[in-house]
Amino acid sequence: MQTAPTILVTPSTEEKGAEFYDYSISLSQTYLDAITHAGGLPVIVPCAPAPKAVAEYVRRTDGVLISGGDDIQPELYYDEVPENLKKTVGRTDPARDLLETLLVKEAFAQRKPLLAICRGHQILNIALGGTLFVDIPSQVATKINHAQMRHKDRVVHEVDLEADSLMARIFGKQKIQVNSSHHQAVQKVAKPLRVTGQSSDGIIEALELRPEDSALVPYLLAVQFHPERLTRAHPEFNELFRSFTAACVLHRGQAT
Numbered sequence: 001m002q003t004a005p006t007i008l009v010t011p012s013t014e015e016k017g018a019e020f021y022d023y024s025i026s027l028s029q030t031y032l033d034a035i036t037h038a039g040g041l042p043v044i045v046p047c048a049p050a051p052k053a054v055a056e057y058v059r060r061t062d063g064v065l066i067s068g069g070d071d072i073q074p075e076l077y078y079d080e081v082p083e084n085l086k087k088t089v090g091r092t093d094p095a096r097d098l099l100e101t102l103l104v105k106e107a108f109a110q111r112k113p114l115l116a117i118c119r120g121h122q123i124l125n126i127a128l129g130g131t132l133f134v135d136i137p138s139q140v141a142t143k144i145n146h147a148q149m150r151h152k153d154r155v156v157h158e159v160d161l162e163a164d165s166l167m168a169r170i171f172g173k174q175k176i177q178v179n180s181s182h183h184q185a186v187q188k189v190a191k192p193l194r195v196t197g198q199s200s201d202g203i204i205e206a207l208e209l210r211p212e213d214s215a216l217v218p219y220l221l222a223v224q225f226h227p228e229r230l231t232r233a234h235p236e237f238n239e240l241f242r243s244f245t246a247a248c249v250l251h252r253g254q255a256t
Contacts, residue, residue: 004041005062005248010100010120012069013047013093031067031117034228038241040248049099058106063113063219063248066100066120068226071184073097077131088135088183101127113219113247118182121207121222128190136183142201147183153229156180159205165196166221167206170243171236178205178225185224192216197223219247 009031017024025047035042042065045057058064071090074081076097081089100120104127107114116124122132133139136146148156155177161168168174176197186204189195192213197206207222221244227237 002249004039005245005252006060007035007040007042007063007065007245007248008045008057008061008103009035009042009065010067010096010103011044011047012067013096027067028228030226030228030231031065034231034238034241035065035245037231037238038245040241040245045099045103047093047095047099049095049102051102054099054102055106055110058103058110058112061112062252063115063244064103064107065244066103066114066116066123068118068120068181069096070119072119072123072126072132074132074134077126078134081134085134085138088138097123104128108217111217111251113244113251114217114221115219115241115244116207116222117228118224118226121224122184122186124222125186125190125193125207128192130186130190130193131188133185133187136185136203140185140201140203142203144180144199144201144203146180146185146199146203148179149181152179152181152226153233154179155230155234157199159197159199159225161206162194162196165206166208166243167196167223170239177234178223178227179229180225182224193222218251219244 011025011027014024032042073092100123161174193207194210196208205224209220227240230237
């Protein structure tokens with residue numbers, strides 16, 4: 001009998017947690033439910049960015065999911081952050097930024113399937129050498145409100161998918177409706193990646209590996225929206241997680 005693939009999931013962090021009000025981790029149950037429903041066994045990794053430990057966590061799991069959450073330090077991708085943009089940045093956590101950067105590098109080094117969601121989509125791009133818009137309203141002329149936190153479980157705008165993309169194969173079409181709860185977005189795309197989904201204002205909603213770089217990892221998908229929050233009302237989003245867990249099973253034990 002085939003065992004469920006073990007999926008490493010990164011959590012958010014909090015300065016004051018629920019138990020003793022000290023530095024803690026937290027994660028929406030929706031990520032875990034989506035992975036479990038897709039046949040995976042989710043395991044939450046601690047926010048402890050020690051390179052040897054991170055390498056071992058990746059070695060012991062079949063795939064990596066980088067979740068959403070707080071903003072990323074703009075200093076990681078911006079030489080000099082203008083004051084007007086600094087004011088738009090919310091809470092950041094250097095420890096989490098480092099942890100997820102190490103996880104991206106280890107997923108590539110160990111050739112493990114990788115799924116990145118929202119903030120994860122952004123840290124993936126940064127870790128591979130790309131940049132972000134620090135604040136969409138300040139830097140992009142758009143009529144779309146990308147930070148619709150009150151509607152985080154609802155579809156609010158359309159995304160166009162590339163016909164030859166993994167995303168188009170997963171959904172069986174070239175247009176999907178998604179939720180949106182972010183104020184930062186990918187700007188310069190890192191060299192190994194290509195854009196496979198965009199909203200009508202040009203904001204990048206999905207990234208995958210370029211065909212010439214497809215051998216770097218056996219599966220890579222990054223999305224700016226939150227598919228885990230849409231699986232109940234829009235069951236087609238379960239297919240995204242099934243695609244990921246299936247890749248984790250297929251490539252289990254094949255790391256070089």
